Amino acid sequence: MGDPRILYDAQSQRWVAAAIDEDSAGGSGNVILAVSTTDNPTNVTSGWTKYMIPVQRGGLLTDFTTLGLAGC
Numbered sequence: 001m002g003d004p005r006i007l008y009d010a011q012s013q014r015w016v017a018a019a020i021d022e023d024s025a026g027g028s029g030n031v032i033l034a035v036s037t038t039d040n041p042t043n044v045t046s047g048w049t050k051y052m053i054p055v056q057r058g059g060l061l062t063d064f065t066t067l068g069l070a071g072c
Contacts (some may be wrong), residue, residue, distance in 0.1 A: 001032065005067045006041075015041040018065045021052070029056035031065055 001019040008015055015036040021027035031053040038047060055062055 001027075003063070003065045005065055007067050007069065009069055011069075013039040015039075016067060017048075018067055020062050020065055028052070028054075029062040030054050031062070 002022040004017065004019040006015060006017040017034045019032050021030050021032050033051045033053055034048040036048050037043075040047065
């Protein structure tokens with residue numbers, strides 16, 4: 001994985017993590033997004049809901065994931 005990012009959303013009391021499934025290491029080049037199921041991020045096996053977001057297009061490299069929170 002590459003370009004990892006993690007942040008805490010105080011409003012939802014959840015951790016959010018993102019990284020690239022690096023194409024150069026045999027990965028898909030897509031973005032891996034994970035959201036903790038509680039405010040405690042330490043249960044890495046079953047304490048996260050994980051998503052693979054398809055962003056890889058036509059042989060182009062995926063680069064530089066980032067995260068942000070919108071205020072309400």
